[in-house]
Amino acid sequence: MYDIKALYEAxxxxxxxxxxxxxxxxxVIAGGSDVLVQIRxxxxxxxxxxxxxxxxxLRGVELEEDGTIRIGSLTSFSHITKDKIIKKYINVLGExxxxxxxxxxxxxxxxxxxxxxxxxxxxxxxxxxAWDAIVELSGPEGLRRLPIKEFYIKAGCVDLRPGEIQTxxxxxxxxxxxxxxxxxxxxxRNAMDIATLGCSVNVKLSEDKETILDxxxxxxxxxxxxxxxxxxxxxxxxxxxxKETCRKFGEAVLLDINPRDSWRAxxxxxxxxxxxxxxxxxxxxxxxxxxxx
Amino acid sequence: MEGKQYQLVTCTINGKxxxxxxxxxxxxxxMLRNDYRMTSVKKxxxxxxxxxxxxxxxGEAYNSCIYxxxxxEGKRITTVEGLLGPNGELSxxxxxxxxxxxxxxxxxxxxxxxxxxxILDSGIEYSDEELRKLLSGHLCRCTGYExxxxxxxxxxxxxxxxx
Ligand SMILES: Cc1cc2nc3c(=O)[nH]c(=O)nc-3n(C[C@H](O)[C@H](O)[C@H](O)COP(=O)(O)OP(=O)(O)OC[C@H]3O[C@@H](n4cnc5c(N)ncnc54)[C@H](O)[C@@H]3O)c2cc1C
Ligand code: FES
Ligand code: FES
Numbered sequence: 455m456y457d458i459k460a461l462y463e464a465x466x467x468x469x470x471x472x473x474x475x476x477x478x479x480x481x482v483i484a485g486g487s488d489v490l491v492q493i494r495x496x497x498x499x500x501x502x503x504x505x506x507x508x509x510x511x512l513r514g515v516e517l518e519e520d521g522t523i524r525i526g527s528l529t530s531f532s533h534i535t536k537d538k539i540i541k542k543y544i545n546v547l548g549e550x551x552x553x554x555x556x557x558x559x560x561x562x563x564x565x566x567x568x569x570x571x572x573x574x575x576x577x578x579x580x581x582x583x584a585w586d587a588i589v590e591l592s593g594p595e596g597l598r599r600l601p602i603k604e605f606y607i608k609a610g611c612v613d614l615r616p617g618e619i620q621t622x623x624x625x626x627x628x629x630x631x632x633x634x635x636x637x638x639x640x641x642x643r644n645a646m647d648i649a650t651l652g653c654s655v656n657v658k659l660s661e662d663k664e665t666i667l668d669x670x671x672x673x674x675x676x677x678x679x680x681x682x683x684x685x686x687x688x689x690x691x692x693x694x695x696x697k698e699t700c701r702k703f704g705e706a707v708l709l710d711i712n713p714r715d716s717w718r719a720x721x722x723x724x725x726x727x728x729x730x731x732x733x734x735x736x737x738x739x740x741x742x743x744x745x746x747x
Numbered sequence: 748m749e750g751k752q753y754q755l756v757t758c759t760i761n762g763k764x765x766x767x768x769x770x771x772x773x774x775x776x777x778m779l780r781n782d783y784r785m786t787s788v789k790k791x792x793x794x795x796x797x798x799x800x801x802x803x804x805x806g807e808a809y810n811s812c813i814y815x816x817x818x819x820e821g822k823r824i825t826t827v828e829g830l831l832g833p834n835g836e837l838s839x840x841x842x843x844x845x846x847x848x849x850x851x852x853x854x855x856x857x858x859x860x861x862x863x864x865x866i867l868d869s870g871i872e873y874s875d876e877e878l879r880k881l882l883s884g885h886l887c888r889c890t891g892y893e894x895x896x897x898x899x900x901x902x903x904x905x906x907x908x909x910x
Contacts, residue, residue, distance in 0.1 A: 460752060461771040461817070483815075490774075490813045491794045507818050532807070556884025557862060558801055558810045645883030646796065 456490060457499040464506050467592050467621060473504045475594060475617040480504045482619055484528055485562040487555075488571050512566070512621055515539045521627030527566025527620045531578075532557070534565060544625060546635035550581045550654065553639045556646050566620045569602070572610040572679065579680040581637055581654040583672035586629040593618030609678035632658045633668075634742035638731045642718075650719045651675045651727055655735035659695065663745045666690050666699065669736065676711035676728055683710035686732060695745045697737070704733030758819045760785070761829025769816045775809075776800045778816035779826060787827035787857035791886070798885030801858035802826050808865045808884075825864070827857040840867060840902045847898040851889030859885050863899045872907055875900070 462477065464470035474480060480502035483489045492498040506512070512528040515537045523539060531551040534540055540548045554560050554568070554577045568576045569589065582602050589605045591598045594617045602623075605613050614620070635656030641647035652674035658667045669690050672682045686706040693699045713724035740747050752771045757764070760783060767782045776793070779785040779802065791799030793812040800812040803825035830838040837845070840863050850856050859882070866873065866881050873881065878900055887895060904910045 455770065455777060456772045456774065456815075458772045461815070463817070486815065487795060487813055490815075494794050505815070505818075507815075508820075555795075556798070557865075557881055558798060558808050558884045559795060561807045561809055562814065645880065 456493050457496075458493065458503055459500050460502045462502070462504045463508060464504055465508070467509060467512070467619065470504060470506050470509070470619050471593055471617045474619070477502050477504065478616065482506055482570070484567040484570075485530065485564045487559055487563045488567060488573075506619060517543075521631070523625040523630065525565055525623045525625075527570075527622055528564045529566075531560035531563050531565070531568075535560070544585060544630050544635070546637050546654065546656065547578065547581050547585070550637040550639070550652075551578050553577050553637070559646075565623060569605070569623065570612055570614065570620050572606060572608075572612045574609060574677065574679050575649045575652065575675045576680070577637075577639060577649060577652060577674070580652045580672040580674040581635070582623060582625075583680045583682055584635065584654040584656055584670045585625050585633075586670070588624040588626065589620060590622040590624060591615075591618045592621045597621075599624070603682070606679040633670075634739055634744075636735045636738040636742065638735055640727050640731065648718075649675055651713070651724050651731065653728065653731040653735050655732065655739045657736065657739040657743050657745075659740065659743045659745050663743070664695055666693050666695060666740075669703065669739075671703075671707070671732055671735070673711060673728065676713045676724065681711070683707045683732075685709040690736070695740055695747055697747065700733045700736045700740070700747070703736045704729040707732045754817045754820075756817055756820050758821060759823045761825060771815070771817050773816040775802065775804075775811035775814040775816050775819055775824075778819065779811060779824070785826045785828050789854055789857060791854070791858075796886070797855070798858040798862065799855055801861040801885070803861055803864060806865065806868060808862045810884075825861065827860055830860065830864075839905065840864065840898070843898040843902045843905075844895070847894045847901065849890055849894040849898040855885055855887040855889075859887070859895055859899075863902070866899060867903055867906055870907070872903065872909070878903070 462473045483503045483505050512526040516524045535548040535552045568578045587602045633656045637654045639649045640651045655671045657669045674680050689706040690703045715721045753768045756769045757766045779788045789799035791797035795810045795813040802811045
């Protein structure tokens with residue numbers, strides 16, 4: 455039995471907003487793999503919950519007319535990994551969320567929960583940052599969209615206003631077309647472990663595959679919220695595809711990341727693997743984009 | 748004290764349609780064990796770490812300890828109790844666990860069997876590495892996992908007509 459004060463089941467997105475406004479203390483529960491564990495721990499014991507679990511309209515991946523990839527916020531990790539659109543256009547997201555927890559967690563955990571929890575180690579977040587994802591929110595004033603970078607306010611805190619829920623995550627066509635990416639999760643175990651550091655890289659090469667037209671990189675656990683490293687991105691834009699370029703990329707990361715010492719790993723260790731992960735990640739992304747390196 | 752909140756939950760458990768009033772605070776583990784006496788569903792960690800409580804919901808493996816019982820409304824649930832044949836015969840995967848000595852204390856076994864079922868029902872031939880990853884959501888403190896892995900692999904190959 456969970457220590458829950460009351461549970462309100464939403465029957466539509468609008469109903470969820472109504473329930474949240476009527477019960478201002480209540481918290482949203484989607485798949486519950488964070489919320490229920492925190493209730494057990496006592497951290498969220500005695501809460502009122504608004505469940506959005508049954509809003510099947512928020513599940514699934516679609517390709518919109520203008521080429522935008524829309525991922526419903528309640529789509530589970532395992533469904534993202536198996537999805538044909540994800541596999542075709544942004545396979546690295548499917549690979550990244552396939553590293554979350556274990557199989558049962560990937561069946562219940564949602565991408566909405568993974569971003570609304572505001573957690574820096576969330577395995578989907580760095581890839582979404584690196585692909586310029588847009589977060590879609592629905593609330594009393596209707597729909598609102600914002601870049602994922604602006605959605606994160608501080609550790610554990612995202613820009614969700616009273617009555618709002620996240621309804622989708624959008625990847626615009628210009629953000630994915632021609633790009634190939636790679637995600638590295640560094641953890642102590644291969645399964646059921648939280649990232650010590652997560653790093654998502656993607657790259658767009660010139661037609662002859664000799665030059666880097668654009669490179670994007672984002673980290674989880676390199677700061678209080680997921681973050682891009684603009685210095686590294688700038689350092690390799692327009693540069694030739696080479697090992698030397700990848701090395702520079704890794705070095706430049708250190709200008710931007712600011713990990714902390716924690717019981718999982720020291721700051722020095724995180725900086726070290728951060729550099730290596732960037733360098734190797736770029737090499738792998740380049741190979742996937744058809745570059746010879 | 749505030750009044751308790753109950754909801755009527757109708758679902759199919761091991762092929763049988765059932766209905767019961769459930770406390771909204773109950774986990775699916777609570778409902779299956781207390782209301783339906785499905786004691787194959789074990790309470791291990793109750794926080795999604797060990798997999799002892801794993802059941803299939805519409806064919807996918809879930810930790811029933813971190814799933815609200817009221818969410819089971821309209822769902823198709825499978826537990827180990829549903830694997831037995833009409834005269835109590837064991838299913839292929841259960842027999843394989845016995846043959847491969849994949850059971851010692853048995854606490855983790857029902858959960859592993861459910862995950863194995865999702866793997867087997869996919870009809871996909873997985874590599875050893877993929878199988879290990881697919882089994883990684885369970886803890887076993889007795890067997891050392893190798894025999895469990897062998898039992899699942901053997902049944903997978905048998906079902907695919909490969910051995
Ligand atoms: C054993 C275990 C292992 C795990 N391993 C990993 C791991 O390796 N990597 C990883 O990234 N995570 C991991 N997690 C954490 C968790 O599974 C993920 O964060 C998951 O994505 C949470 O999704 P959910 O739907 O279950 O979220 P919930 O628990 O339902 O919600 C999480 C938070 O987001 C809010 N929320 C959820 N959806 C919405 C929405 N649509 N709109 C507004 N607010 C919303 C909730 O109010 C809550 O604050 C693990 C969890 C467990 C139990
Ligand atoms: S009891 Fe459910 S995962 Fe451990
Ligand atoms: S057989 Fe004892 S825990 Fe697995």
